[in-house]
Amino acid sequence: CNDDFLEKINPNEITTDTFYQTEEDAILAVNSVYAVLQHYDLFKQGYWFIYNGMTDDVGWAGWDGELSNVMFNFSHSPILARSNSIWDALYKGIFRANLVINNVEKMEDFDLKQRILGEAHFLRGWYYLELADSWGGVPIILDEIQVSNEYNFPKSTRQQVYDQVEADFKFAETNLPLKSAYGGSDVGRATSGAASAYLGRSYLYQKKWGEAIMQFEKVIASGEYQLTDNYADNFSAATENNSESLFEVQFSGDGTALWSDDATESAEHNFIPVQYFRWAETGPMFNFLRNALFGPPWAGRGPRRAATFGSRWDDGNYNRIIKFVEFNTNDFRKSDVNLRDMRYSDVLLMYAEALNENGQTPEAITQVDIVIDRVRQESGLANPSDWTDITELKTVEQLTQGDHSGWPLYLTGTDQEGIRNVIKHQRRIEFMYEFKRLKDLIRWGDAEDALVREDDEGNEIQLFQVGKHELFPIPDVEISGNAGLTPADQNPGY
Amino acid sequence: QVSKKISISGQVTASEDGLPIAGVNILENGTNNGTVTDFDGNYTITVESNAQLVVSYLGYKTQTIKASGSTLNIVLEADITALDDVVVVGYGSQRKKDVTGAVVSISGDELTSNPLPGIDQALQGKLSGVTIINNSGEPGGGVSVRIRGEGTIGNSDPLYVIDGVPIVNNVNSEIPVAGGSGKVSNPLANLNPNDIESIDILKDASSAAIYGVRGANGVIIITTKKGKKGAPQFTFDNYLAIQNVKTIDLLKARDYADLIIEMFDNAGEAIDDVTEPTNLLDDSFVVDRADWQKEFFKTGITHNYNINISGGNEFADYSLSGGYHKDNATTPGAGFKRYSTRLNSNFKLGKFKFGEAVFFSRTVNRRSTFQAARSQIRIINRHAPTVAVYNPANEGGFNGPGEGDGYNRWNPIGLAELTDNVVRRNRFVGNLYGEYEIVKGLKYRLNVGLDAVFTNGSTFIPRYVFSEGQSQEDPSLREYSAEELSPLIENTLNFQKDFGNHNLDLLVGFTQQEYKFSRFSAFSNMLQSNNLQTLNTSSASAQISIAGFDDEWAIRSLLGRVNYNYKEKYLFTGNIRRDGSSRFSEANRYGVFPSFSVGWVLSEEKFLNDHKFINNLKLRFGWGELGNQEIPPYGFQSSLFTSANYVFGGNLQSGITQNTLANENLKWETTVQKNIGLDLTLFDYRLNMTLEYFIKDTEDIILRAPLPGSIGITELPLINAGNIQNRGLEILASYKGSAGDLNYELSANASFLKNEVKSLGIGLPLEGRFPDDSGPVLAVIREGEAINSFFGHVTDGIFQNQAEVDAHASQSGAAPGDIRFKDINNDNVINADDRVILGDPNPDITYGLNASFDYKGVDFSLFFQGVEGVDIYNGLRFWNEGMAEMKNHSTAVLNRWTGEGTSNSVPRAILGDPNFNRRPSDRFLEDGSYLRLKNIILGYSFQKNTLSKFADGFIKSLRIYASAQNILTFTNYTGYDPEIGTGFNQGPGVANQGVDYGIVPQPKTFLTGIQIKF
Known part of the structure; x- marks a missing residue:
């Protein structure tokens, strides 16, 4: 006996069946891809500890939980590393970008369709660029994911990831407007110029000098940007x-709400690691x-x-x-x-x-x-x-x-x-x-010399190990939970 | 034949209280000549001289007395055989002797002779297989009730049925305090223990299966008091209790200052920054200004009043009661009040029977807000003794840390006292029934019930100042209001007939229940005044936010039961229930849950007939399947997350994304349970024993299993994954005896339980972290281990010198004075791979011991309750003995390592803890076994002839008593209280079971009361 009595529809949340219908839906959808940037493990907090904290621009970063602590010591492992939650957050961005790309593409044409797709590609490129830079080869996922008893996403090579990054930024470059074309309430959205620059950055990181030069010249020639008078x-x-x-x-934000450590990505506030400012105040x-x-x-x-x-x-x-x-x-x-x-x-x-x-x-x-x-x-x-x-x-x-x-x-x-x-x-x-120093040191090959620390007795401790610490470990959970990966896929040294 | 008639009159009274009994049957033996006692227990009968009078009344031993004289007062003795006791089994009742499932019961008298504020406390330790642990000593605080262990990863709470109405278990109308613990509400807090006639707990599948998808975690059936035949009887109860709690020894100012200075020294840092405790370098500042614990814990006072009127005749009976309970708590900002009233009545008219049972109660629960109760204690422990609690010069009157104090913790006493956080809950639970006997033995019953919960709450934070940088500039107010309605309709048809030696009892039924919840809340961050606490007084520039939330589920079921026995010797019960639930997609909506049980009463067999000392011996076996649907109402549906917001153009703009993966295949979680039991009654019904052994397998557990991060979802999808097994042995024994005027009863119960996670999803363990979500893993749910097992490193003493550090496996950050962790995998480096399962928070044995005596009106009882084989992670020590932060510590750190040979257990003090001495390890893991003198009661009931001298015997009975609760605890546990319940969830599914964050301890309570009947 099927009956309406047992048919209850969630009144609090919009369901996927009724979404992706209007331009407004598409805008709301793409906004969510940006939201991940503010994630606790990305710019809200995690990036401070990892991309600033692990460098020679800080002394001892102090205790922010064991997960960051092991990274400051370069004793992180696939089981224990703050980079694991950064990995998770980056893939959250990719999941959302994929939702937008796959669903908005199917929608009938509307004014902002190409821009929205451009934004989603830009952000997906951004998230994959972060993965390529810090993890090398990773699984490339471009489709929507369905619930399953097995998840099988094999690892692509670092080159394939950069190729994907380039494809996404190229799409974004052609489909996004110039910065000057955005009105007040859209300030902050991805632009064609930004796509050009990030594409250039990915070329630069791959040592494709000529292509990088072309991209940066494109940005300069656009006339959209200039240095501010005051640094x-x-x-x-x-x-x-x-x-x-x-x-x-x-x-x-106006700074009145109590700071909470919730892991949502909708936070309005940037976390300042103020307790850890002794970072730069002590140490050699x-x-x-x-x-x-x-x-x-x-x-x-x-x-x-x-x-x-x-x-x-x-x-x-x-x-x-x-x-x-x-x-x-x-x-x-x-x-x-x-x-x-x-x-x-x-x-x-x-x-x-x-x-x-x-x-x-x-x-x-x-x-x-x-x-x-x-x-x-x-x-x-x-x-x-x-x-x-x-x-x-x-x-x-x-x-x-x-x-x-x-x-x-x-x-x-x-x-x-x-x-x-x-x-x-x-x-x-x-x-x-x-947040640039760690990646710069690694790509220049300078990390071994720079990332050392003196212990209490004045002995030098080598933190950075060549052949290992160029990349973060692939999270242990990823290898045991993703049927497409085997322990052999782990980055070298871990 | 000469017959000589005589007239006899007298009064029938009960032996236990001397009160008259109305409605007693008195029959001249061998004739139809009889009478019934009146309201005052009086009777008059005319019989043949030398006739035998048969005096009978349900629940009392039938007596046959020779008629003689003109006045014959009769004293009836209660029938202690207990075998004829009726057990409520869901949609009906059974005589205990016919029960084939695993059912335990407790009578209301047992609950009220031992007055406790809530039913949960009263049940604790009394029944085998039922573990009840308070999550907080705060009045009205949450409680975890587990029947036969942690059956599942989701919701292991049992189903509560009050007078036939399954009530909403997890009242979710409350808005938890920011950063606070999750589950704090207690489904039983609205019930007045004085109203309870009996509680029956269905433990195994064969008995609970009649509740189908809601019975997997066991069923607690609460029956409230009905009126008894007789003149109106007034009962008045009152008690007054005083409570206080244990404290922990914390450092005084001088020791505190020395510790902090040492921490800086060891870290090679000078105390020279404004954020650092520069004051501690100035001896004139190092003075004790506050004993934070002493200021925090108060003596609590509880008042309880209860009045009951009941009576009835052969056509109608009634019972009406009212109660008031007030507990002003042992901690600031907390308190609990309950107003309750209840009416039960039944009417009989020919073949019709009608009745209702309704109760209404209102609770007003004031709760501390600041990160909830558990961490409030932690904050109290860590406050500097050099900083005063109060400062009359500040608005609000409380003090905060100043420059040079070196910390920025907000004054927790100030926050608790100033913040007004109240939850007011009105709950109505009622049912109305009509029954019609169609033909003899065939009854139709319609039962209509409603559970309605109306909750409103408010959190008001006034304007105050603690110190510069610590102030609330504007008063803020959050108000919310919610209603939960759960109407119930049940149609049952019952057929009962004995065919010679074949006794048959059939039940079929159709039931449906719905649940609708809606909540509205509003918040203003700026009120005009501290004195006007309404949203209407919001300032023009206030930011006002509003929110609303709705929830719904429904369940519709068909049920059937057959009870059959042959000569009351061979017993059979079969149940089947088909449930449809809105919580599952159409394809998986319906589930069928069968069960059966059989019993063999060996004592009825010829070969045991000769053994007169055996009154009853019954062997039982049961098997059954049960469902569990306790998942979020729309768990299988795909829905969108609407708060993925981002800032554009300087303003927050909405963002929407898919939050999780939809799982249309989500289906019932199923529990298969096998139970074997033995009931034994010996020595003229004096010794009663019950033994049970069970195996309970929960399959297709619904959980949010961890997935690899590349899936990229914010919320893990609900899937059916995993299998947990609980198996155990339960023993219940009691002995009733007497020696002269001394009557006594000794009873004991024990439950032995083993829990194991058999399989789990795609194999990834579930992890719970400590001290917060970003901390390291402390507890895991992992295949092959008990649920919520503790996980971490193994300590191996302390490095006494650099040579020892160098000789050991590479341990990042280690220096002399730090803890040496074992290199479990011998790879010469200490890392995450060296972690092992350290213990588990599931007790191996829970037990209770009870002894009660009465002698000429004096009653005395002792009740012990305990658990064995349980581990507690004493999280409070993480802070109290951490020696890494500029906070106060417990006196345990006075034994810290300060040089070679000074300590091998307490490490050095060093700011930042570079070796992470505090990491999850066996260091703070303690044996949580305890034996507690839960209750000791001394009472005196005035003798009847004494009472009759006052007020024309208006007072029929009078008892005064005094009791003490929790006064003695035998334990090695060093925290406030080894009674640690299940905490809030952190990781997906791992409950913070057995993790002590600094829970408000169970108070020691001293209580005195009076019970009067008119």
Whole structure:
């Protein structure tokens, strides 16, 4: 006896049967793909601990639960690693992007259809790029998933993942509007320019210099972007989505709600790891980070240091990390400042790097100089007579020994290796605490030298192991739960 | 023949209380000449001289007395054989001697002679196979009731049936406090224990199968009091209780300061930052300003009043009662009040019978809000003794940490006292029945019931200041209102007939029940004043948010039962039930659940007839299948997650995505249970024993099994996966005896239980983390282990020097003074692969011991309750002995390692805990076995002849008593209380069973009361 009495429809939630009908539905659907960016394990918190915390830009990151702790020690394993939950979060983004792509494609044409598909492809490309960078070869899933007794997603090669990333960004590049075409309430959506830049980044990471150069030139030629006058404008709430911004993770909120550690991705607030700010305040690189890296004292150490380190509240201690941080009195653990993931200065420095590696060192210098020139202008050192007397580019070692005479603004000694070092240095201080350092060190092959720590007795502990730590481990649960993977698919060394 | 008639009159009274009994049959033996006692127990009868009078009354021993004299007072003795006791088995009742399933019962008298605020407490330890553990010592707090173990990963709660109405078990109308524990409501909190006539618990499949899909976790049938024939009888009960709780030794100011300074020293850091406790360097500051525990725990006072009026005659009976219970709790911000009233009446008119049983109650439960009760204790434990609780200069009157105090914890006493968090619940449960006897033995019954729960709650946070940076700038208010309605219709047809030696009892029925829930809530973050607590007083600039939520399910069932016995010697019961539930897709909507049980009364056989000391010996076997549908109502449907929001253009915009994978194939979870039992009654019904052995397999368990991350869903889909087995032995024994005027009863029960997860989904274990979701794994549900087993590293003393560190397997962060963890897999590195199953929180044995005595009106009883073979993870020690954070600690850390040879169990103090000494390991795992003197009661009932001297004998009985609860506990457990219930869920499915987060302990209660009958 079938009857209506036992037929109950969920009154609280829209069902999949009635969704994906209208343009409005499609917009709501694609918004959810962005929401994962704010996930607790991505930009809300996890990225702070992993992509900033595991680098030589912090000292000891302190205890944030065992999952992060093992990563700071480079003792993470497939069972125990904060990167496991980052993996999960990235695939959440992919799942949602796939839903949009598969369902919106089937919808009848409407005005924003191509844009929405472009956004979904952009974001899927972004999530896969993160996976390719940090895990190498991973399962590529492009279809909707159905409930099953077995899930079989074999591992693709890293090259195949980058190919997928390129395909997604290319689709996005052609189907997304320019940044200037977005109206006020759409600010923050993926743009054609952002797609070009990320495509360039994926080429750069693959050492495809020529293709990378083309992509970055496309961005520059679009005329959509320029550096802000003040470096610090890239880290405050008042100047979000400015002329330098290609793609940023959007946060908002008035800071009154109590911060909770729920794992949802709909949080409005960015987590500030304030308890862990002792990161940069102790440890062997303390003096180096603040007193040498950013230049000599007579230069006031420049606007980049001022925007990176400063005072929290009015505590008189100017050695706090303040990038992206605007303290509010109610709860100092959260900030509503957008996290910039792709800035124009990044495009310029990646462009310079590609040029330099492509044998076009003089052209590279020009690009680096644009980035540095903002610092000169802002520092009041615009006049070349103020800085041309610094004739040498000092090594990092010399800097740590307290010799600050060679503030690395000067750009002579223009061979490829010299400029490579300049670019590396510039990337470090330009993007400190912007989640780029770990990947940069690994792709440059510099991680082994950089990621060491001194123990209490002054012995050097090698944290980074070559041949292993270039990649995060594939989560243990993935290998035992995904029938497409076997233990042999685990990344080397784990 | 000369006949000489004589007239005899007198009064019939009961031996146990001396009260007159109305309606007693008095018959002249061998004749039809008889009479019945009146309301006052008086009778007059004219009989032949030397005639024999047969005096009978249900529940009392029938007496045959020689008629002599003109006045003959008769005292009836209660029939203690108990075998004729009736057991309520669902849609009917059976004599205990005919029962073939595993059923345990407790009478209302046993509950009320031992007054306790709730039925859950009263049942605890009394019955074999039933484990009841309070989740909190807060009044009205949650309780976990388990019948024959943790049967499933989802909901293991039994079904409650009150006067035939299956009630809504998980009242979900409450909005949990932010960051608080999940399940805090108690389905029994609305019931007044004084109203209970009996509780019968159906443990095995063959008895619970009549409840089909709702019986898998056992069924608790509660029958409320009915009126007895006789003049109106008034009963008045009152008691007053005083409660207090245990405390833990915490560090005083000097020791606290030394510890924190040592932590910094060991970490190689100076205390020089404003966020650090610079004050502790100043000796004049290191002064005890607060004993946080002392300020937190109060003496609680409980009042209870109850009044009952009952009576009846052969056409009608009634019972009406009212009760008031108030408990102002041992912790700030908590309290519980219950107003209850109940009416039962029955009417008989020829072949028709009508009646109703209704109760209405209102509970007002004030609860602490700040991260709920369990962690409130933890926060109390960690507050600096150097920081005062109160500061009259602050708005609100409470103090907060200042600059140099080195921490930012909000004053938990202030939060609890200032925040007004109240849940008000009105519950109506009632049924109305009509019965018609179509022909003799064939009865039709219509039963209409309703369980209605109306809940409203509010959380008001006033404006206050604790310190700079710790303040509530504007008062905020959340209000919500919810209703839950669950109407029930049952049609049953019952046929009962004896064909010679063949006794037959047939039942068929059709029932349906629905559940509708809706809730509305509103929140304003800015009220105009601390004194006006309504949403209407919101400021113009307030942010107001509103929300609403609806839920529905329905169940429709056909049921049938046959009871057959031959000469009351060979017994058979068969049940079948077909259930349809809205919680499953159309393809899997219906389930059929059969069961049967057989019994053999050996004592009726000739070969045992000679053994007069055996009064009853019965062997039983049962088998049955039961369903479980306790899953979210729309679990199989695909639905969308509508809060995947993101910010565009500076404003939050909605986002919608699919939250989980739909599973149209979701079907019933099935429990197959086999039960073998033995009932034995010996020595003139003085010794009663019951033995049961059972195997309970739960198959196709509905759970959210872990999936590989690449699936990418936010919420794991519900699937049928896994199999859990519980098997166990249950023993119940009691002995009633007397020596002169001394009557005594000794009883004991014990349940031995073994739980094992036989298989689990695609094989991935379920994991529960500690201390929070991002912490390491502490508990797992894993194939081959008991459910919710503890998992972690094994400690091996403390590194005394660097040589020991170097000699050991590579252990990240280790230094002298840190804990050495065992290299289980001998790979020379300590990592996640070195974790093992450490123990499990499921008790091997739960038991209860009861002894009661009465002597000339003095009654005395002792009740012990205990568990054996249970592990508790003393999570409180994670903080109290962590020595990693700038918080206060317990005195256990005074024995910490400070140099070679100083300690081999308590590690060094170091900020940040680089070795992660606190990781899940056997370090904080403790034996949670305990034996507790749950209750000790001394009472005195005034003798009848004493009472008769007052007020013309208006008072018929009067008892005064005093009792003490939880006063003695034998345990090695070092936390507040070894009674740790099931906590809130963290991972998918792993309950925080046996994890002590700092639960509000069971109070020691001293109680005195009076019971009067008029």
